[in-house]
Amino acid sequence: MLTKPRMVFGRDMEWSALAGFAARSDQKPQIGVVSGRRRQGKTYLLQALTRSVGGFYFGATQATEAESLRLFAEALADFMDEPVGRFDSWDTAIKFLYSRIHTKTRLVVIDEFPYLTTASPQLPSILQREFDQAVSRRNPVSVLLCGSAMSVMGRVLAGDAPLRGRANLEIVMRPFDYLEAAGFWQLTDPLVAMKVHSVVGGTAAYREFVNQDVPVSADDFDDWVNRTVFNPTIPLCREARYLLEEETEVPDTAVYHSILAAVAAGNNNLSGISSYVGRKTPEITRQLTILEDCRLIRRDPDVFRKNRPRYRICEPLLTFYNAVMRTQWSLIETGRGATVWRGAQARFHSQVLGPHFEQLCREYAQFTPVNGELPGVVGAGVVVDERNQLELDVVVFAPEEPGKRKRVLSIGETKWGEVMGKRQASRLQRARDLLDQRGFDVDECRLICYSAKGFEEALKNETNVTTVGLADLYV
DSSP: OOOOOTTSOSOHHHHHHHHHHHHGGGTSOEEEEEEOOTTSSHHHHHHHHHHHHTOEEEEOOSOOHHHHHHHHHHHHHHHHTSOOOOOSSHHHHHHHHHHHGGGTOSEEEEESHHHHHHHOTTHHHHHHHHHHHHHHHTOOOEEEEEESOHHHHTTTSSTTOTTTTTOSEEEEOOOOOHHHHHHHTTOOOHHHHHHHHHHHTTOTTHHHHTTTOOOOSGGGHHHHHHHTTTOTTSTHHHHHHHHTTTOTTOSOHHHHHHHHHHHHTTOOSHHHHHHHHTSOHHHHHHHHHHHHHTTSEEEEOBSSOTTOOEEEESOHHHHHIIIIIGGGHHHHHTTOHHHHHHHTHHHIIIIIIHHHHHHHHHHHHHTSOBTTBOOSOEEEEEEEETTEEEEEEEEEEOOOOTTSOOBEEEEEEEESSSOBOHHHHHHHHHHHHHHHHTTOBOTTOEEEEEESSOBOHHHHTOTTEEEEEHHHHTO
16 A cells, blocks of 8 residues: 655545555556545645656646647656657547556546546547446556536536446545644644634645745734735635636626625525525526535535525635625725724624534534434434424434434534523423424433533533533544
8 A cells, every 4th residue: 555645634535545546556447536626635636646656647727629639648748758649639549548558657647627528528438438448458547537626527427427337436525624624724722723714614725825824823813814815915815706717617606606695694595595696596596506516505404394404605715705805805905904804803703603613513513422322414403492493503313223213312502602501501401302292212312502602600510411612622
């Protein structure tokens, strides 16, 4: 097994899978797919892999078919250290690749594959044909296809796609989770780590975007925002505005930006989004689907009412931009970001930090055992109490068992800027009683209060209530 290079942070699972793929390249022909939004470190990881095994790496660019073929031929000639001529089509190029590349390497990486398929839609079919012939000839050439356009990459192996059933590796490179991100940014203060994560999330490249600038303390956070994300000379300042434009499936971004602004403002159901955008629900259904396919938003079901999902933005920087920056962009762009930031504190706390803390609590619950038992489904939901609605921010179910009632391991409420006390505990107790009446198994259900601000002393002494503070999330 290949040793992961020291300069690669984290990504142990991904490296192990790629190293296994490379190790099998002498045995049989293979197809692998690596996808993930831009800035997650896909290219960095794949280049490290090809360097380790002497593989061939080709990074595509936005270009016509003729230019891409010329660039591909030049890259092959440089790698093989011999002339390869010119390719008049991808048919001849891929035939050459499968017939000659094995004299130098068994591993081929084609990065930004969607750029090629946009200009040459027939390319996946050509790859499928040559792969099938390589199988029959027992020609062990392994090809990794990589791309950042999630909606395009999602179709490479889907449905009746030419390459469906041929791949033996599929990796989706996701952002670092909040614990990995804290390690990557070298942040040990939970408050600072959480605030930074609420702005940049777990996208690896953003640390380079700010020239490795890291807030040194909680008191330095405001200055860090002003010298990085609010600084028009720093690439991170404009990054959120480019995320949509990079998706090939988004032709007119105006409606998409409005949808994201609606969700960031707390309008996270269909009726709220359509009202904010000013269009009827059927008129934004397609845009919502595309945003989901691009992994920019996700649809979280209400764990108690499946027909009432809530939409949430996947990328924290998009939430931060839409909640704090978008309406004041002209001031930020002209260097008056510090004034904007001072006036945006209320929105930052209510629309960014509060929802972000809630999401981190769900992520924490996902990998934290309850009464020694690992969670099954973790989500949020609403329990109706006569005319009132009790919102449960964190609901943890045990894995389902056929023929048995659904067991609720814990229910919880989160507060970013409020000290929690017996009032919240009473609400959770009422919710548990209602769930019991509705047929859920709550015999071992824990009541959990999650707060970044702290807890009343009386709540700490409650034996039937668990308290989880911000520091607990980062243990």
